[in-house]
Amino acid sequence: MGRKKVLAVIHTVAYGKRLLEVLSLLEADFRLQVVFTAPPHAFGDDVPAFLARLGSVVxxxxxxxxxTFDLALAAGPRGVQYIDAPLITLPHGANxxxxxxEGPNAGVAGLRRQDLLPGGRLPAAVVVPHHAELRELARDCPEALxxxxxxGDPVHDRITASLPLRAAYRRALGLxxxxxxxxxxxxxGADSSFGRFxxxxxxxxxxxxxxxxRTALLVHPNVWAGHGAYQVRSWLARCGQLGIGxxxxxxxxxxxxxAADWxxxxxxxxxxxxxxTGAPMLLATSSEREINPSSPAAALAAHAPTLSPTHPLVDQLDYAAQEYRPEEYAAIGSRxxxxxxxxxxxMRKLMxxxxxxxxxxxxxxxxxxxEPLPLNAWAPGHGEVSA
Incomplete structure (x- = not known):
């Protein structure tokens, strides 16, 4: 039986996790064969191991x-102009x-001309999560409009569908x-909270x-790829010894x-x-220089309390809980x-x-x-390969 070929272009682990969410919509269809490839990328060193855990054709x-492929999917622009297939581009994160x-490539990352027309080639489809992005697109790359x-957004939908299981997730973590x-x-990046860890x-x-x-640390895959897993584990070794996940x-x-309380x-x-999630928030840092001012991240930065270096941390957590108004954060999340x-x-209809x-x-x-693994069982290679 002749099968149509779908190519997933995995630049980084972060991009790959987002594409796995999309590829799940093609499961159990014997008319399709999904294969993967990994273009060169500064944060791509962990991609071969990521794909090996999938057991995928690479x-x-x-x-x-x-x-030549019948469809290609990519969450980043690098090199995709060389792919011979109808290409769907999509964001790799929220919004x-x-x-x-600064510089000649100034603009909203992901919606600039070089992001959407690498090599001057238009994709077959540009996926955006919100109608508000169409205004940015019309301004920065009208050819793609x-x-x-x-x-919509797959992670938003998975999180909201899973909120009733919060108690089960907490038990699984060992709380x-x-x-x-x-x-x-x-x-x-330099302005991330990891830069202030x-x-x-x-x-x-x-x-x-x-x-x-109990405390858990969730660090962007690019940090692990950029510094190397050995170095990140070395920096955080004492945390793990003291019970931080x-x-x-x-x-x-x-x-x-x-599962978080804060x-x-x-x-x-x-x-x-x-x-x-309904969890009160504190921001350890929020880079005005990096934030798209029309994005919901800008609204969050303007609304959430900022971590103070001089006040006790427990007092600040209590303050964040007291000041938390679910409807205000829901308004940000709705964007x-x-x-x-x-x-x-x-997305399935489009593909x-x-x-x-x-x-x-x-x-x-x-x-x-x-359900997640218990906090005390977390170690590189033990996590489920997922979005």
């Missing part, structure tokens, strides 16, 4: 660029949160009755008394975010997804997608339309997230 980049403010499809979970999250970690270790508090970059962070974050996607709960339906095939005769259900 084509060398040089071979992939000489072949389009970051901007470049007719190709835009507002599909006892009455224990509080503080989750510190970081994007990547040398000040934050001693406070997490010294100011949150056990056993009342350090999530491996390949693991699924979303159930841990749902989130200490920054201007990255994971912090923004935290607005969906992640204008198609809540409909990503699977919209099968480009493939020229009828969709499977069943609803593409949003499946709740699996």
């Amino acid at each position: 084509l060398p980049w040089a071979q992939a660029t000489r072949m 389009y949160l970051k901007r470049v403010t 007719p190709l835009a499809h507002v599909t 006892d009755e009455g224990q509080k979970l503080v989750v510190a999250v970081s994007t990547w 040398d000040a934050l970690l001693p406070r997490l270790i010294g100011e949150l008394p056990a056993p009342r508090y 350090i999530m491996p970059p390949e693991a699924d962070w979303r159930s841990v975010l749902i 989130i200490i974050g920054d201007h990255g996607s994971v912090s923004l997804y935290g607005t969906l 992640i997608t204008s198609e809540p709960g409909r990503f699977n339906r919209n 099968y339309g480009l493939l020229g095939m009828g969709q499977p005769a069943h609803e593409p259900v949003t499946v709740p997230l699996p």
Whole structure:
């Protein structure tokens, strides 16, 4: 039986985790063969191990660029102009949160001309999560506007579908009755909260008394790839010895975010997804220089309390809980997608339309997230390969 070929272009672990969410919509269709390739990328060193854990067919980049496919998916622009296939581009995180403010490539990252037309070539479809992105697209790359499809956000939908399982996730993490979970999250780059971990970690270790508090660290895969897993583990070794959970970059962070009692974050996607969970938030840092001012990350930065270097951490957590207003954070979270709960339906329709095939005769259900491993079992390679 002749099968149509779908190519997943995996630049980094972060991009790969997002594409796995999309590829799940093609499961159980014997008419399709999905293969993977990994273009050269500064943060791509961990991709071969990531793909090996999947057990996937992986084509060398040089071979992939000489072949023809019936559909290709990419969450980043590098090299995709060399792919011979109808190409769908999509964001690899929540919304389009970051901007470049200097140089000839200034603009909103992901919506600039060089992001959407690498090598001057238009994709077959540009996936965006919210209708608000269409205004940015019309301004920065009007040629791509007719190709835009507002599909929603898969991570938003998985998190909201999984909120009723919060108690199960907490039990799976090994939290006892009455224990509080503080989750510190970081994007990547000099302005991320990881860039200030040398000040934050001693406070997490010294100011949150056990056993009342447990702590988990969720660090962007680009940090692990950029510095090397050995170096990140070395920097955080003392934290692990003292019982802080350090999530491996390949693991699924979303159930841990749902389980949190507090989130200490920054201007990255994971912090923004935290607005969906009902957990009070503190921002360890928030880079005005990097934040797209029209994005929900800017609204979060203007609203969430900022971590103070001079006040006790427990007092600040209590303050964040007292000041937390669910409806205010829900308003920020609602800006992640204008198609809540409909990503699977919209994205599957788009893919099968480009493939020229009828969709499977069943609803593409949003499946709740699996339970996480216990905090004390986290180690590189033990995490489930997931989005």
